[in-house]
Amino acid sequence: MELLTALRTHRIVAIVRGADADASLRTVLTLAEEGIALVEVSLSGEDAPGVIRRARAELGPAAPLGAGTVLTARDAGTVAEAGADFVVTPAVCEGVTESKRLGLPVLAGVMTPTDIVAAQRLGADGYKIFPAAQAGGPGFLKALRGPFPDAPFVPVGGVDAELARTYLAHGATAVGVGSPLIGDAADGGSLDALRERARAFLDAVRLAPDAGR
Template sequence: MQPHELITALAARRLVAIVRGEDPEAALDTVLTLARSGIDLIEVSLSGADALDVISQSRKALGPRALLGAGTVLTAQDAVLAAEAGAAYVVTPAVTEAVAASRDLGLPVLAGALTPTEVVAALRAGAAAVKLFPAGPGGVELLRALRAPFPDVPFVPVGGVDVATARDFLAAGALAVGVGGPLVGRAADGDPTGLADRASAFRALAEGAS
């Protein structure tokens, strides 16, 4: 995947589903359920149990064109392992060595940043887009404040984003939003109760914002 392809996918879907869990089999089932529900831009966090195997198995099940990425990528070695597992893009929680390493591996990066200085650092390191993280405490006003000096930067708020705040962030100019718990719930830990309904609600929101 090229950086412009990640931007195109974010602009079209408006939603990144974040899967993180302690049950690898349940996490894999969650990825596949989300994909079947029409939410196909999915990040599997490396902080989950056996996350690299979840990515690998998801890639085998969904095929080579699936929009499957690795999240919580912190180091250059994390980036290498994510690429080997089949991640098409990388998401970091901050501007770490993983940003440049992923770029050098040919993986577009959604790099975490919260301040103007961090936004500039992310872009200089080669990020394709900026993950505004954690977005919850600053809310929509933080996004608006950052977009004033950086109107052309593609921002993806993550952290504290639910259906209501997702709608507000998208209306305020976010390219997309990243959602974990409010969408996935405890499905990746073995309890899929309500996952299909939540997926339907978030998909409707994303489609309405497109």
């Protein structure tokens, strides 16, 4: 999988983290049906490797499917075996190095310029600014693009549809979206409401400028 191309094309990564594995699977499949092509299943959710494995079987080999909260080498091996084809980490950690060794592209969690340089040295394919709101929001992203003008940044944390447009206007390659999009769907909540939120986010992303692409 060419992660950077996918981020530039789709511009949104949905983050699924649920207390109900069956509901999490339904959430992944519903997002795919609505046209949200990049979905990350967080290892902090219930039976995340099982959700990834079942989603891979349902979606087929060509659909992008990621694993999030990958911290350790063991995590990386687990998600690779389950069928993930890209990895997202919350920090610059062992999960980055082992995922790259296994041939998986990585969106590495960063918060400072030092983190970005460290992630670059480990071969990260993109940089997840996390937690984006606490780091300083769109203004912080704009500032980072000064010393790192070509770095593919993906802000994550508290990103609603309006903020998604703002981040993209300030140079984000894509945005990562959890609860503002997923709501309670991965815990057994309404899939109809999830579909409505998905369409709203897709509309917001389509209308956003392409400063970071």
